[in-house]
Amino acid sequence: MSNPVKRFIAGAVCPRCGEMDKLRMYRDETREYRECVSCDFSDSMALDGSDMPSQELETRVNRVPEPVDPEAKPLLFKPNPVKK
Ligand SMILES: [Zn+2]
Numbered sequence: 001m002s003n004p005v006k007r008f009i010a011g012a013v014c015p016r017c018g019e020m021d022k023l024r025m026y027r028d029e030t031r032e033y034r035e036c037v038s039c040d041f042s043d044s045m046a047l048d049g050s051d052m053p054s055q056e057l058e059t060r061v062n063r064v065p066e067p068v069d070p071e072a073k074p075l076l077f078k079p080n081p082v083k084k
Contacts, residue, residue: 004028006035016041 004026012023014036022038027047035042045051 004033009034014038014041 006024006026008021009023009025010021012034013020014022017036017039019036019038022036023034024037025032025034027033030047031044031051032047033042033044
C-alpha cells in the first residue's frame with residue numbers, strides 16, 4: 001500500500017499524554033487510525049462503525065470527553081430561598 005495521508009486533528013487532545021494537536025489520523029479502506037506524535041498512543045476504529053473491539057479501553061478512548069464548563073451547566077436547584 002502507498003503511504004496513507006496523515007492529517008493532524010485540530011484541537012484533538014491525546015488521551016494518553018494530554019497534548020493538544022499531536023494526534024494524527026489516517027485511514028485505509030476499512031479503518032480509521034489515530035496516533036499521537038508526542039507519545040506512542042494509537043488506536044483505530046472501523047469506518048462503517050461495525051467495529052466491536054474486545055478491549056473496552058479502546059472503545060473508551062475513542063470518545064473525546066466534552067469539556068465541562070460549570071457556567072454552561074443548567075442548575076437544578078431553585079434560587080428561591082425557603083422562608084422559615
Ligand atoms: Zn500522546
